[in-house]
Amino acid sequence: MTSPIEITAAVQMLIDRVGSEYEYEIVPVQPGIATNGGRMISGWTVWLSEFICEAEPTEVWENEEGDLIAVNTPHVSVEKILFIPDDTINLEAKHIRVSVSNNPLVDHLIALADLKDFLLPYGTELEDGKVNFNTYTGNVYNHYDALFNNLLLFLSEGKKIGAKCYCGSMKPYSQCHGKNLPAAIEEDKKAVKKFNDALKEEEVVVQE
Ligand SMILES: [Zn+2]
Numbered sequence: 400m401t402s403p404i405e406i407t408a409a410v411q412m413l414i415d416r417v418g419s420e421y422e423y424e425i426v427p428v429q430p431g432i433a434t435n436g437g438r439m440i441s442g443w444t445v446w447l448s449e450f451i452c453e454a455e456p457t458e459v460w461e462n463e464e465g466d467l468i469a470v471n472t473p474h475v476s477v478e479k480i481l482f483i484p485d486d487t488i489n490l491e492a493k494h495i496r497v498s499v500s501n502n503p504l505v506d507h508l509i510a511l512a513d514l515k516d517f518l519l520p521y522g523t524e525l526e527d528g529k530v531n532f533n534t535y536t537g538n539v540y541n542h543y544d545a546l547f548n549n550l551l552l553f554l555s556e557g558k559k560i561g562a563k564c565y566c567g568s569m570k571p572y573s574q575c576h577g578k579n580l581p582a583a584i585e586e587d588k589k590a591v592k593k594f595n596d597a598l599k600e601e602e603v604v605v606q607e
Pocket of ligand 1: 564566567
């Protein structure tokens with residue numbers, strides 16, 4: 400994974416999707432210097448992997464000279480990051496993802512990544528970066544995380560929707576693990592929300 404310094408058609412599509420009124424900037428990464436004045440600016444950092452270009456809510460530091468500098472340690476070592484300022488952003492906002500591939504199966508990969516984002520707030524992040532879920536939500540997360548990893552490998556091998564499914568069933572992906580995947584994801588989103596809403600109700604303490 401890297402940050403796209405070159406604005407290709409797919410990157411431009413993501414910038415348009417973000418819909419910020421500000422121009423993007425390519426900002427240098429210098430961890431740990433946001434100490435002497437200046438202020439934090441909210442917006443999106445943009446990441447590029449083999450199949451997906453994605454915008455992540457974040458903040459960068461504007462020093463007293465007005466230069467923007469990425470100070471939050473990025474996931475990968477890069478010297479510069481594409482940053483889109485956006486003062487309307489909520490730092491808890493979901494990532495925005497677009498495909499950079501002409502393989503339509505990447506839409507399934509994006510749906511799975513978006514679902515993982517949806518599930519994360521139902522868990523508690525532990526110190527080692529792992530996330531602790533209740534059993535029900537954890538099982539849903541693990542199920543889709545495995546599908547994500549399987550599909551990523553499948554795509555990396557250049558497989559298309561009609562190729563034999565990664566599970567070894569000998570059926571085409573479209574008739575096997577790919578069958579109704581977006582619908583199944585939507586169903587599980589509703590089920591997880593319902594389950595966790597019910598848990599919250601149980602926690603309500605009534606003062607008498
Ligand atoms: Zn399968």
